[in-house]
Amino acid sequence: MVSTPRLAALGDGELVARTREGDRDAFGTLVERYMRSAYAVALSVTGRHEDAQDAAQESFLVALERLEECRSPERFAGWLMTIVRNRARNLVRREVLRDTDQLPETARSRSPTPERDLETHELRGRLDEALGGLSEVQRQIVLLHDLEGWKHREIADRLDLPSGTVRSHLHFARKALRSALSALRPRERGEAAEQVKP
């Protein structure tokens, strides 16, 4: 990745201004800063890795083309997440329209490489199922907060939601996830945790 410490220290407003002039490194820094969040938001809408990846990647290109429409460059993240959500929803609509070629349910929510372990696969399936029981906004909030580490204030600001709503959605989403996953045996959870460590 191309981001330098000097660029990484800059705010979104400055990076957007430089990207408008075609600065490749500034754009690369924005991508690096928000690619995981964009993917998480897209995944919360599509529920499928491939679609989430497509939506997140295309959203960065669309954002670059429409960068002049970003009226508050310092709020680039919120503007980008709106693009991601819209593109992800469009993808889902298209998927529904061409539903005849749907993949079998067992193959839908897999990570890009084959699961290395059956138990991890099962755990992932349970997790997808649990997330599927949440609303779209709850999935977004729990993924951005608990996976990407965004703060309540950042989520509220970037998703254009009241801070109290973010807190209550997060509380409800966590409770629902715990409840759905509580049936998992401690051994499974322990092994899964071992596997995700770097």
Place this chain on the structure above:
Amino acid sequence: MTEPIDPATRELLALLDPETGDPGYWPRFHRWVVTSAGPELARRRRTAALTVADVMLSWWRTLVPAALATAVLAAAMLLRDGRARPAPVAYVDVDEMLTVGVEAPEMPAFEIADPDGGIVLVNEFF
């Protein structure tokens, strides 16, 4: 106050990170986006490097040929119209229409006024 991240939930959610099952996923994602953005970034660099003179020149390049073409077209249309123009129409007054070709005496000639204060007489009648 920020609610702490729930470690148990985070461990589970980490399974959704593509990097978990595919090391090097995020650098590849990043490279794909930045490479795909290359043409648009290059276009923006070109636009940012444009000076006022460049802008004027780009206008001149478009404007002068367009003006020339318009002038040639206008001239051609004028010439064509001139050749096809019909004979001019002669407009005649009503009284002129009534008297044209009719033999009639000329307007009466008046006697020259007598400088000594004599009476002027008309010597012809209609």
